[in-house]
Amino acid sequence: MTAVAQARIRKRVLPSPVTGQEVVLAGVIAALWAALAVGTPAFLTAGSVQPLLVATAPVALVGVGMTIVIITGGIDVSVGGAIMVCSVLTAKALVGADVGLGAAVLLSVAAGGVLGLVNGVLIAYGRVHAIIITFGTANLFMFLGLRIFGSGTVNGIPGTLAFFGRGPDGRTLGIPHAFLITLLITAAAWWWLRHTAGGRHFFAIGGDAQAARLAGVRVQRRVLLAYVLTGLLVGLASCFVIAQGTSTLDQSVGSGKELAVIAAVVIGGTSIMGGRGSVLGTLLGALLVQTVVSGVTQLGWRSQLSDLFVGIFIIVAVGADLLRARARRNR
Amino acid sequence: MRPRFAAAVALTTTAAIALTGCTKKNETDSGVTGDAGSKTYKVAFVPKLQGVPYFEAMNAGGKEAAKALGNVEWLYQGPTQADAAAQADIVRSYIQQKVDALIVAPNDPDSMAPLLQQAKDAGIHVATADTDAPNSVREVFVNQATAQGIGEGLTDALLKEMGGKGKYAIVSCGQTAENLNAWIKVQQEYTKSKYPDAQIVDVVYAGEDQAKATQMATDLMNAHPDLTGLVGECTSSAPGVAQAVKDAGKIGKVFTVGLGTPQSMKPYLRDKSSSAAILWDVENLGYLTAWAGAQIAQGKTIEATNNVSGELPAVTYDASSKMLLLGPALAITDQNVDQFDY
Numbered sequence: 001m002t003a004v005a006q007a008r009i010r011k012r013v014l015p016s017p018v019t020g021q022e023v024v025l026a027g028v029i030a031a032l033w034a035a036l037a038v039g040t041p042a043f044l045t046a047g048s049v050q051p052l053l054v055a056t057a058p059v060a061l062v063g064v065g066m067t068i069v070i071i072t073g074g075i076d077v078s079v080g081g082a083i084m085v086c087s088v089l090t091a092k093a094l095v096g097a098d099v100g101l102g103a104a105v106l107l108s109v110a111a112g113g114v115l116g117l118v119n120g121v122l123i124a125y126g127r128v129h130a131i132i133i134t135f136g137t138a139n140l141f142m143f144l145g146l147r148i149f150g151s152g153t154v155n156g157i158p159g160t161l162a163f164f165g166r167g168p169d170g171r172t173l174g175i176p177h178a179f180l181i182t183l184l185i186t187a188a189a190w191w192w193l194r195h196t197a198g199g200r201h202f203f204a205i206g207g208d209a210q211a212a213r214l215a216g217v218r219v220q221r222r223v224l225l226a227y228v229l230t231g232l233l234v235g236l237a238s239c240f241v242i243a244q245g246t247s248t249l250d251q252s253v254g255s256g257k258e259l260a261v262i263a264a265v266v267i268g269g270t271s272i273m274g275g276r277g278s279v280l281g282t283l284l285g286a287l288l289v290q291t292v293v294s295g296v297t298q299l300g301w302r303s304q305l306s307d308l309f310v311g312i313f314i315i316v317a318v319g320a321d322l323l324r325a326r327a328r329r330n331r
Numbered sequence: 332m333r334p335r336f337a338a339a340v341a342l343t344t345t346a347a348i349a350l351t352g353c354t355k356k357n358e359t360d361s362g363v364t365g366d367a368g369s370k371t372y373k374v375a376f377v378p379k380l381q382g383v384p385y386f387e388a389m390n391a392g393g394k395e396a397a398k399a400l401g402n403v404e405w406l407y408q409g410p411t412q413a414d415a416a417a418q419a420d421i422v423r424s425y426i427q428q429k430v431d432a433l434i435v436a437p438n439d440p441d442s443m444a445p446l447l448q449q450a451k452d453a454g455i456h457v458a459t460a461d462t463d464a465p466n467s468v469r470e471v472f473v474n475q476a477t478a479q480g481i482g483e484g485l486t487d488a489l490l491k492e493m494g495g496k497g498k499y500a501i502v503s504c505g506q507t508a509e510n511l512n513a514w515i516k517v518q519q520e521y522t523k524s525k526y527p528d529a530q531i532v533d534v535v536y537a538g539e540d541q542a543k544a545t546q547m548a549t550d551l552m553n554a555h556p557d558l559t560g561l562v563g564e565c566t567s568s569a570p571g572v573a574q575a576v577k578d579a580g581k582i583g584k585v586f587t588v589g590l591g592t593p594q595s596m597k598p599y600l601r602d603k604s605s606s607a608a609i610l611w612d613v614e615n616l617g618y619l620t621a622w623a624g625a626q627i628a629q630g631k632t633i634e635a636t637n638n639v640s641g642e643l644p645a646v647t648y649d650a651s652s653k654m655l656l657l658g659p660a661l662a663i664t665d666q667n668v669d670q671f672d673y
Contacts, residue, residue, distance in 0.1 A: 040554050047579065048553040055546045146411060151387045152673075155594045166549065167578040245541045246570035248595035251382060251411075252539040293543075297550035303536040304506065 021269025065230030073274030081141030116231015392617025482517025499560030563589030
């Protein structure tokens, strides 16, 4: 087969590199930023955009894993509990054992990987729907996290993780490290999901697991991998969470984060039914949500309005997805 | 599909049982030392939330009081999340146990009122501490400080640093938290009357999320470049606003105060990103709560001024509002932060 023919086939098989939802999202974000730049002059300054990107990072990073999980037709509602376990473990290590940056990240990522493995094994081999398993593990993780907290907060966390933080140590050439890392991981995942057989398998599983199995996809291993990856990313995101917080970590850490992550994924255009989705959209979804939250605060509007806007975005995104699915069926 | 569904049900129920089993675990710390003949009174305290330093410090104070009083058994249990329904379950279990006095720091004062009535009907003496349920049958409310005391304490501490003038903003937490809103109202009125050159430009709500509080404080500084003060209204936003000032490199330009626990505020008080934490002695509040519980359990009347302990020699009681007042608010600064171990 000639290279030209191969390229033609690839063009036919692969979906377009950027989905319609992503174009719309990028447009909405650009319009919002332009409007906010007019409405509140400080919005587009470095002092405002840098913290905004830092705040986007943990949700977007976990969102990469969540997108893959949702593409396979699953879901992981335990990431909030997992963030709690990883961050309290890491914070305690930072305070008690005075570990360095590298060791702290390794510890957190390893802990996240173990929690992801628990989810993955139960879902891939237990054959129970992911929402039930992860709902169970969410509570177990929270219980575990509370036990590690003991009866108190973790105080006096040193600035070891400032590399990922909001402060001057968290930036190189003005770009926040946390966001840069998230961007690179998102790009790698985008390439992997789009251009490798292993990546395409996730879509096949989400489309029709039985057909994928018959086509030779090792479904269980792929599903397991999706949850382990999510766990590893939760571990890294927990380091970002510690770095963005204060020198005290309390029990509210991670609480509700699973909903924030799923919101970013859904707003990003990934179908909650599986089989379709993109990590790029998730990054844009997370950025849109944080833009709205920061924008509402900077404009001096009432805080609860950001909940209203995010709710509208989710409904519009899901509605658009359903309309697209209907259009495909009627074709 | 059938067996899969059955397995799912089995799994969730087991998880649920395992979980409730864990959260329901009773933490009964009894300080029973009294004479064998005399009656021991069971005084139960239900905090808003268990496992946070604030209420754990109250618990420590309560235990200490039980030891000192001799005839009190101190019971302490709260929900693992600040949730009104979970708290109601614990209150019901104490009603079933027929404790002698039941003291609650309600998450939702309105839904707690009928439960307190139920407890009273069962012959239990009821009270509130930390947060009041004003429209209930409670016999006494143990108040840590008046809204006036806290609101004015926060305002004075901040405006002292700001030189009595300028713009500042408040980062609050729960939007419906009655005590926080009462303090904010005092801050607004007091600022207007005492510091006419100062102005509160915004009040935002971050929930109990530290990272969100920090981000909102950052956004507020960006939206108002001439902002010179920030108030963190609760224990998660008090360190949050200080961290935001520190990250933005604005220590000395933007001043912060907040309602923070001493240990969590210590690093910020040290590097001057926080000027002062306004709080009260939480252990003493727990002590006073246990003491009040013992008083009502025994049917004793509370005097206008009470000698509770060495540290609390003259606690005032207002009979018309049935309120015991711990005392004036306490300013925790770089100077005295080391005296507190919570």
